[in-house]
Amino acid sequence: MTARPAPPLSRRLSRVLVYLAAILVALYILAPIYLIAVMAFSPRAVVYGYPKPLLPTQISLETISFFINSYGILDSVKNSVLVAVFTLVISLAIGAPAGYALARYIFPGGDIYRILILSTRAFPVVILSIPLITTYISWGLDDSALGVALLHTAMALPTTILVTSSIFVGVSKDLEEAAMTMGCTRAGAFRRVALPLALPGLAASAIFTFMLSWNEVFAAAILTLQNQTLPARLIVQLNQSPIPFRFAGGFFILVPAIVFMLFARRYLFSLWGVKLR
Amino acid sequence: MAEIRIENVRKEFGKVVAVKDVSLVIPDREFIVLLGPSGCGKTTLLRCIAGLEQVDGGRVYFGDRDVTDLPVRQRRISMVFQSYAVFPHMTVFENIAFGLRMQHKPDVEVKRRVQAAAELLHIEELLARYPAQLSGGQRQRVAVARAIAYDADVLLMDEPLSNLDALLRLEMRAELKRLIEELQTTVVYVTHDQVEALSLGDRIAVMKQGEILQVDSPLTVYDRPAAHFVGSFIGNPPMNFLPARVIDGGAGLTVGEARLMLVGEMADAARRVGSQEVWLGIRAENIEPLTGPGPTTLPGRILVVEPLGSHTLLTVRTAEAMIKVNARADAPFRADQPVWLKLSADKVRLLDKTTGRAL
Numbered sequence: 001m002t003a004r005p006a007p008p009l010s011r012r013l014s015r016v017l018v019y020l021a022a023i024l025v026a027l028y029i030l031a032p033i034y035l036i037a038v039m040a041f042s043p044r045a046v047v048y049g050y051p052k053p054l055l056p057t058q059i060s061l062e063t064i065s066f067f068i069n070s071y072g073i074l075d076s077v078k079n080s081v082l083v084a085v086f087t088l089v090i091s092l093a094i095g096a097p098a099g100y101a102l103a104r105y106i107f108p109g110g111d112i113y114r115i116l117i118l119s120t121r122a123f124p125v126v127i128l129s130i131p132l133i134t135t136y137i138s139w140g141l142d143d144s145a146l147g148v149a150l151l152h153t154a155m156a157l158p159t160t161i162l163v164t165s166s167i168f169v170g171v172s173k174d175l176e177e178a179a180m181t182m183g184c185t186r187a188g189a190f191r192r193v194a195l196p197l198a199l200p201g202l203a204a205s206a207i208f209t210f211m212l213s214w215n216e217v218f219a220a221a222i223l224t225l226q227n228q229t230l231p232a233r234l235i236v237q238l239n240q241s242p243i244p245f246r247f248a249g250g251f252f253i254l255v256p257a258i259v260f261m262l263f264a265r266r267y268l269f270s271l272w273g274v275k276l277r
Numbered sequence: 278m279a280e281i282r283i284e285n286v287r288k289e290f291g292k293v294v295a296v297k298d299v300s301l302v303i304p305d306r307e308f309i310v311l312l313g314p315s316g317c318g319k320t321t322l323l324r325c326i327a328g329l330e331q332v333d334g335g336r337v338y339f340g341d342r343d344v345t346d347l348p349v350r351q352r353r354i355s356m357v358f359q360s361y362a363v364f365p366h367m368t369v370f371e372n373i374a375f376g377l378r379m380q381h382k383p384d385v386e387v388k389r390r391v392q393a394a395a396e397l398l399h400i401e402e403l404l405a406r407y408p409a410q411l412s413g414g415q416r417q418r419v420a421v422a423r424a425i426a427y428d429a430d431v432l433l434m435d436e437p438l439s440n441l442d443a444l445l446r447l448e449m450r451a452e453l454k455r456l457i458e459e460l461q462t463t464v465v466y467v468t469h470d471q472v473e474a475l476s477l478g479d480r481i482a483v484m485k486q487g488e489i490l491q492v493d494s495p496l497t498v499y500d501r502p503a504a505h506f507v508g509s510f511i512g513n514p515p516m517n518f519l520p521a522r523v524i525d526g527g528a529g530l531t532v533g534e535a536r537l538m539l540v541g542e543m544a545d546a547a548r549r550v551g552s553q554e555v556w557l558g559i560r561a562e563n564i565e566p567l568t569g570p571g572p573t574t575l576p577g578r579i580l581v582v583e584p585l586g587s588h589t590l591l592t593v594r595t596a597e598a599m600i601k602v603n604a605r606a607d608a609p610f611r612a613d614q615p616v617w618l619k620l621s622a623d624k625v626r627l628l629d630k631t632t633g634r635a636l
Contacts, residue, residue, distance in 0.1 A: 172360060172362065174358045174359075174360045174362035175362050175364060177329050177349075177356075177358070177362070178356065178358055178362035178364075178423075179364075179375070180329070180348075180349040180350055181327060181329075181349055181350075181354055181355060181356040181433075182350075182355070182375050182376035182379050182423075182427065183350045183376060183379030183380060184350060184379060185348070185350060193364055193366075196366045197365065197366055
């Protein structure tokens with residue numbers, strides 16, 4: 001076994017540069033998150049102090065509990081969860097069958113359908129906001145979790161459909177046909193074979209939708225008055241709030257996104273064609 | 278166990294006619310091989326039998342049952358897929374048990390029959406594993422075990438060996454043959470590999486462009502191809518085809534300078550068509566290479582000499598065509614040497630020059 005010759009200097013240099021760039025990008029994203037987290041877990045006196053410490057000096061839940069116990073926060077968290085769950089359920093109920101159809105069948109207009117799905121994202125919500133609100137008021141959907149969820153569903157559907165279709169493309173058609181030769185109906189073959197195999201990917205897609213709804217500000221802010229979601233409430237309140245409230249609020253809304261990334265990154269990468277181990 | 282009767286089955290994909298009004302009767306317990314190049318419609322025909330494709334015309338019967346409009350699950354078939362289609366989220370045991378579970382068999386029976394199927398394929402030790410932990414050959418065995426574990430009227434196999442490496446394929450081929458002789462069931466087996474077809478089938482149906490050209494026993498298909506295509510597709514090397522002319526109202530044949538007296542069946546055929554241009558088909562092993570001219574020999578020059586151990590394959594250029602000839606392994610032939618070819622008159626096939634059909 002001969003030792004592999006060392007790569008030429010230029011190759012090593014370019015590798016170093018790539019890593020350097022990656023570290024910079026990571027720092028750019030992680031540093032603020034880190035600072036927010038430090039402040040969110042520091043007692044109030046430290047948060048008000050200046051200069052603020054880079055390392056946590058005292059860990060305390062004072063700031064976080066101040067935020068959580070502020071008026072309306074828990075209600076809006078509840079609303080956010082409700083809206084996100086509605087969104088997840090509706091968009092999967094509509095999107096997964098559409099994705100399955102795109103993955104399994106060749107039908108006239110299939111390609112145009114793909115493009116049309118994406119084109120729904122071509123209309124900015126800002127432009128749609130006034131007609132949307134008048135429609136919502138006349139339908140009695142304004143200021144309700146379901147109303148926000150419906151709009152979030154419309155925003156999430158394109159990705160849900162395209163992502164689920166790529167998941168189902170990954171589940172070989174032969175498997176379902178094999179199940180059918182052994183006595184399954186088409187639906188039975190889907191339930192017993194395709195669904196269990198697609199489940200991890202579908203779960204990742206569901207969480208993705210959940211996050212999209214959880215983080216969405218604009219539509220939630222214009223469609224609700226009393227029953228605001230957390231981002232909608234925060235966008236209104238942050239500017240007028242004491243500093244500990246801002247740090248705690250910022251941290252609170254970040255956490256689900258970070259947890260999601262840790263949980264779903266493998267699936268997200270594989271959806272986009274990159275194999276991670 | 279059932280006879281399969283296919284009547285004028287037609288399948289189109291858009292403008293492409295994949296299966297052109299094919300009729301075929303497969304007797305109970307026969308092992309039939311659908312053989313043809315890729316795109317000839319053999320897999321489509323199999324899928325029409327399985328019910329995975331709706332036919333655009335014609336009927337399919339299993340015994341007395343008209344299954345044409347039955348969904349797959351009610352046809353009582355089992356099928357082995359080219360990709361194996363072993364369920365990755367189930368253990369080997371559950372994979373093999375799948376068909377039995379769908380028939381709501383009691384647990385005791387499921388266990389017994391899974392065990393029996395596993396033993397037939399020598400995979401008893403793998404029952405607790407997941408497919409991801411198996412090699413390709415083992416997955417192949419699971420797929421076959423799964424197909425034979427439950428009662429089905431017919432067993433359909435779609436290129437089951439084509440994803441195995443060469444050595445494993447040879448081994449599995451022999452094992453499949455033994456297994457299916459034991460099972461006594463009607464089998465339709467699709468392959469593009471002519472050696473597989475010759476070695477496995479009771480009969481071979483040779484397909485081309487959606488049509489069946491010939492259905493016969495392996496030896497008949499090999500020795501007496503019904504069409505130019507069959508002769509050139511089956512056998513290694515393929516059958517030689519030479520332009521020839523029937524003379525004297527069918528009594529004889531000329532190939533270039535050489536004259537050949539026809540005997541038997543071919544003489545009758547030649548007499549029927551009278552004097553005309555035909556294709557003469559002959560296998561490499563039915564030509565004897567000589568070092569000197571004889572009364573009915575065809576002169577040529579050796580282009581390539583390929584020793585193959587059991588015999589030596591010669592490529593000979595004659596005035597009419599390039600011809601593959603089998604010589605004895607110890608025959609002293611060298612490249613670029615003149616040679617005279619003696620064709621065995623009783624082994625030639627005559628084919629129509631325009632249709633390519635055997636006369």
